[in-house]
Amino acid sequence: MSNPDVSERSPRSREEVFDTLADSTRRDVLRIVHGRSSNGVSKTDLAFELAAVTTDTPLASVTDDEHQRALLDCQHKHLPALVDAGLVAETDDGTIVTTDHWLFDDSEFDAILTGRTDDETDLDTLFDALSDSRHRTILTVLGNQYHPLSTETLARDVAAREAETSERDVSQERVERVLISLVHVHLPHLNDAGLVGYDAEMGSVSYEGHPSLRTDWLGSNPDRLQSAAESTSTESLETDSSDDVRTLRGRESIVTTGQSLCETAEDELFMMFTTTGLLEEGCFRRIEDALDRGVDVYVGSRDPRVREIVRERAPEVVLWEPQLDWLNLPPNGESVGRLVFADREAVLLGTLGTPPADGEYDETALIGEGADNGFVVLMRRLLGSRLDHLDAPRETNQSEIPL
Structure with a gap:
């Protein structure tokens, strides 16, 4: 030997x-x-x-x-x-x-x-599940989440990670192939292993974890799961997080979390993006799904290219150009890149660091959930009466909300 x-x-x-x-x-x-x-x-x-x-x-x-x-x-x-x-x-x-x-x-x-x-x-089952690379990718994606994902959101993220590309560059055909394998093979297996909660009828998946499972075991880049590892070591998905503000690091976890927040919206979805580089294909699909559910969707940006792309893809969205450059923090600070505010009860606020040599921003985001969550309350007060402008009747999908 x-x-x-x-x-x-x-x-x-x-x-x-x-x-x-x-x-x-x-x-x-x-x-x-x-x-x-x-x-x-x-x-x-x-x-x-x-x-x-x-x-x-x-x-x-x-x-x-x-x-x-x-x-x-x-x-x-x-x-x-x-x-x-x-x-x-x-x-x-x-x-x-x-x-x-x-x-x-x-x-x-x-x-x-x-x-x-x-x-x-039980350990036999755990290690058997981890012996499949797609299982590990699924757990990597879900480990960054604090609430269930739809199977399509999960499939798009998994497909992008396996192709080592961004979600916008993944073909719908590839996503559909991954989705079929998830619902018929991988998710039932992981559900039987007790690692995920899978509701086939609702098409939703949640992370259940395992007391012996280490994020380092899932892939070659364990930093992707740093925030999830810190959180799940001290709290479960059912923990009351009304006073909890969590930090996410890395574009992949932030994009997936933002999209999953979009899926939770029942009445109103309020979003902002500073550049077209922050728009993923999955974002448009979440917007389209929200519109189909009857959710009022509002997207703002000072970048006319962002507004034009959204107008072409989702003409039912209410668009506007913010009149105040509040998306830029004071000098030496990091600019705000994205905002997702679902039903005014869950918020994700992402900031952009200095772009590295490869052009990808080193993104960081704060996330809070619950009507009484301190961060959510702060954002409601920060936007204040400006959000109320969204409730006023409008004849066009263009507005000038003084944000």
């Missing part, structure tokens, strides 16, 4: 790792080797300890037959899989040792290894 490149974090390596870990006996083997990692363990001793664990008997009570079966299983089934996954290696003298694989640096994974539980079947 040889020691593969254990620093590799490619999607394929993750699939091999989690597929290997979706077997309680292999986790037992890894647990035993990890416990002897300083000097390693011989295959004979490993088989004795494995037989004792799997038969739940003292080491001295293991029979020759039990030891032989365990030895054969180790040699022909478990060790080859663990070696291929880069988790263990065999030294020149035949000793089995753990590698310097990145999983061993994770405290939660170490806790799984050191603490065998009565619910090992």
Whole structure:
């Protein structure tokens, strides 16, 4: 056996790792080797300890037959899989040792290894679900959300991430293919695993998580889930967040969250965008869906190109040009890039940092939900009577609201 490149974090390596870990006996083997990692363990001793664990008997009570079966299983089934996954290696003298694989640096994974539980079947299900790259992408998207997403919103985000492009550049045909796979294969599987809540009739998906699931395991860029990891460690989706203001970092999580807020609107959807670069295809679909539901939609921008694009795509939207440049904060501050205000009870306010070399803004957003949420109340007072202009009858879709 040889020691593969254990620093590799490619999607394929993750699939091999989690597929290997979706077997309680292999986790037992890894647990035993990890416990002897300083000097390693011989295959004979490993088989004795494995037989004792799997038969739940003292080491001295293991029979020759039990030891032989365990030895054969180790040699022909478990060790080859663990070696291929880069988790263990065999030294020149035949000793089995753990590698310097990145999983061993994770405290939660170490806790799984050191603490065998009565619910090992639950871990089988978890790791089996994580062995599929699309499952991990789905969980990455949902992990950034604090309320359910529609299956189409999820499909568009998943398709964009898998293609490593923006949502506006993903074809509708690709989105539909992903959507079909989600509703017929992946979401039912993840729902059965207890990782998501999936309502097929309503077409909505929510993140349920797992106490042992780490965001670092889901992809090569765990920073995407930093805000979700901080939040879900201390609160659940059902927690009363009327006084909670959360911070989102990164364009992907902000776009998806903004679109999901659009889906919650029942009466009124108030939006602002400073540039065309902030308009995603998914934004238009959420706007069109809201109009179809009878929601009053208002979109404002000082950029005439934004207003023209929205007018062409969604002529029923009420457009206006803000008369005050309130979207720019004081000097040395970050300009406001986007605003989504749903039913005046949920708000997302995104700011734009300095564009890096690739032209993508380093976006940050604040989000608050609930009529009594402090941030929501502040935004209502900030806009004040200006929002009331939206209630006045109008004959055209052009207005000059002094915002």
